[in-house]
Amino acid sequence: MEGREELQTMRQNLQIETYVWTFFVLFAMGCNNSFIHHYKKPKAQIVQEEIEDPPPQQGSNTNGDLKIVEGARTVAVLHSGQVLQNMMSVAGVDVPSAATVAMYDLKKTTFSENGRANSVNAPIVMALASVGGEVCSDLIVQEKAKAAADRRIYVQVNFSSGPTNFSNAGRADSIRRLARSFWGRNETDAELQILQSALAEAVSAGGTAAKDTEVVALYLCSAMIASLDAFTL
Numbered sequence: 067m068e069g070r071e072e073l074q075t076m077r078q079n080l081q082i083e084t085y086v087w088t089f090f091v092l093f094a095m096g097c098n099n100s101f102i103h104h105y106k107k108p109k110a111q112i113v114q115e116e117i118e119d120p121p122p123q124q125g126s127n128t129n130g131d132l133k134i135v136e137g138a139r140t141v142a143v144l145h146s147g148q149v150l151q152n153m154m155s156v157a158g159v160d161v162p163s164a165a166t167v168a169m170y171d172l173k174k175t176t177f178s179e180n181g182r183a184n185s186v187n188a189p190i191v192m193a194l195a196s197v198g199g200e201v202c203s204d205l206i207v208q209e210k211a212k213a214a215a216d217r218r219i220y221v222q223v224n225f226s227s228g229p230t231n232f233s234n235a236g237r238a239d240s241i242r243r244l245a246r247s248f249w250g251r252n253e254t255d256a257e258l259q260i261l262q263s264a265l266a267e268a269v270s271a272g273g274t275a276a277k278d279t280e281v282v283a284l285y286l287c288s289a290m291i292a293s294l295d296a297f298t299l
Contacts, residue, residue, distance in 0.1 A: 145181035166200035194292035202287035
């Protein structure tokens with residue numbers, strides 16, 4: 067319990083929600099006014115009627131404020147009933163902590179009710195960061211309790227030493243594992259560069275104690291789990 071409370075305090079001090087908004091914008095730049103899904107395969111299935119608008123009128127190429135892209139399949143975002151369960155599933159967290167459930171209950175009315183892609187807004191992204199941060203805290207507590215070889219994500223992280231010992235190779239390995247878990251694909255070269263630069267800044271600006279390694283791990287996980295690719299279906 068003490069370890070989790072420390073993580074919550076560190077997450078507040080890091081202002082992770084602000085960082086996540088930056089990552090969300092950067093990872094969504096390719097979308098412009100359209101939502102074009104580039105997963106190799108869907109991560110979840112939902113009822114089609116819940117995510118599709120009525121067909122556009124003949125001769126029209128718009129659907130509300132979404133641009134219709136010929137040849138692109140319909141994209142939806144997670145709705146309020148899916149957010150926590152999906153985050154737990156992709157993170158590999160079996161049972162959410164009381165703090166995670168409480169945060170979800172506090173934020174769930176902020177999430178989209180129907181999963182429409184044009185429902186995404188800044189409050190939703192901030193809510194994703196809040197809930198995602200708690201899920202990531204659960205993940206780190208879970209991973210710390212295991213031997214490195216038995217972990218899913220932070221295999222090359224030594225939580226007993228400071229973040230300066232979290233090497234570039236170890237960071238890249240964690241990014242790859244998180245990308246495959248959260249996004250269903252490998253990170254791109256551009257995403258890797260953005261994340262590595264952000265981690266380098268976090269390490270440089272942070273402390274050198276072992277607990278600060280958890281801060282860096284939490285920062286990385288929270289940013290990636292609340293990004294656009296982790297939120298779309």
